[in-house]
Amino acid sequence: MFEPGLIDTHTHLGDKKFRLDLTEVINRAKIANVEHIVNVYDPLDPTLELTDALEKNSAISHSFGVHPHLASHFDETAKEKLLELIKTKKPVAIGEIGLDLFKGGRSPIQAQRQALITQLQMAVEFGLPVVIHCREAYSQLIDILQNQTFSSLRGVIHFFSDSLETAEHFINTGYFIGIGGPITYPNAERLQAVVRHLPIERLVVETDCPYVAPQQYRGKRNEPAYVRFVVEKIAELKGLTGKDVTRVTRYNAIRLFSLPLTTPPELVYELRDNLYLNITNQCPNSCWFCQRQHNWVVKGHYLKLDKEPAFSEIVRELPADLSGYKEVVFCGLGEPTMRLDMIKRLVPVLRKRRANYIRLDTNGTGNLINGRSIVGELAELFDGISISINAVSREDYNRLCKPAISDRTFESVIEFTQQAVKNFKSVTVTAVDVPGLDKQKLKEFVRATLHVPLRLRSFIPPTL
């Protein structure tokens, strides 16, 4: 199974506080499973250095920009210096840049605005994402970013510290939200509530070291190895495992900065306390909201298979003892009943390996696919079934799911579900909460026609 590493997306390793023991700091990060680090360097900051050790380390990428504190020094010469750095050293981003009005700010607001706008223009010109620093100036920042020139820009709002509404605004305009040490502070209730609500698909983690160490080292020098405390806190807030948060935020950071790291396809993968089997990529539908239409990634798991896996390949990936998982689920990015024979061979192996509960996640097209009713056969194998119906009418279904197998797929899915209700001990019906979904109508339809619980699955826009 894929073991993801942590990515600390915001550090200042060139800071003079690291000058004596940088090698040890980087080694400790490695031991703490930090796979990659983004180092932020400001050419106007005399406390920072861009050393050979930092530049030559392939586990460290760089972002260059002039901090709002130093905006009043951002003259033509400084601009040339920054441009030269960008051209010669190929950073992964421009930043940190932004606005800082904490205690009035250390540079006049007009200078800050000008420095920010100039550097945003550079990011557009070089096609790079931006690392944004903002303190007590979110509305002014939003104002500037809303300018048409910057509408194609992407980036991260580093060290986010504002409201849920502000965070959602940035997410909806394509930005990631950077979460650091303060999330671990006992009095950080507001930030914790914000993180609880935001989709994990839009969060990245950071230390901002040597500053703002997490609660465990509060007041001391911060370093990349401590990014794990941020991850653990997010996991606790969102009811995920540390591994889940590590994997998803790793994938987010790779996308954000186009980092040169790969994510292998997975046949068997973990999420929360469940184990999932990705046994096929075949599906008779082409739902527009499906991650297959986009990047094939679900919660940081890359699910596009090179080929349809053989029985032995799947079994080889299965842990020897499955008793630690709450459920083992046939799911993945494909319709499992496309491989009914494979399901029948695998379920006994799962039982032998002491699986507690085996569930099938299906789109309910199994009868159509196999040319007969297979619900009775499935009921003998599984403890529970979850069926995604997604719509209340054939028209809606065809529009959302674009079934290729039959124009009357919706009717067959409903019939499949009714048969499942008769045959299975546990049936759940699901729908993706896409924009415009008439939830009330769906709930009533499910209650009246199917008499089972409905679970709405959150919609992650495929472009994200």
Ligand code: SF4
């Ligand atoms: S049925 Fe499931 S796997 Fe198939 S396209 Fe729709 S969401 Fe994707």
Ligand SMILES: [Zn+2]
């Ligand atoms: Zn910083």
